[in-house]
Amino acid sequence: MLNSTTVIIVGLGANSGQDRMKIFLSRIDPIASEVLPFTAFVNPDHQVFMTPGDPPEKIRTFCENTGQPVLQGKGEIIRTELKALLLTIAQIRDANLL
Numbered sequence: 001m002l003n004s005t006t007v008i009i010v011g012l013g014a015n016s017g018q019d020r021m022k023i024f025l026s027r028i029d030p031i032a033s034e035v036l037p038f039t040a041f042v043n044p045d046h047q048v049f050m051t052p053g054d055p056p057e058k059i060r061t062f063c064e065n066t067g068q069p070v071l072q073g074k075g076e077i078i079r080t081e082l083k084a085l086l087l088t089i090a091q092i093r094d095a096n097l098l
Contacts (some may be wrong), residue, residue, distance in 0.1 A: 035075040040068040044084045055081070 037066075040063045048058055056077045064070050071077050 035073065035079050038083075039076055040071055041082050041087075042080055042084045044088055 040059075042059055042062050046062060048062055049055075056071075056074075058076055059080060060070050062068075070079060
């Protein structure tokens, strides 16, 4: 059975570009594929994300505290979360840990 994480990991294959990202986002949540890419970047390993709480609000706070645009819509939040996961997985893959 495939879940969102499986789809994201598979997407890190040889041909992972902006078009592939849009396809994955549209499968996971169509709203996320409609927003502008690279609006903000979050570090999922940052301390703010290590405690329980409201993830969208934590992302907004992180963006505000780091001088980035504060994300408002669901699509912006989803796209930013998935982008952070993809970048983390790519770093792990590049370090030969995946």
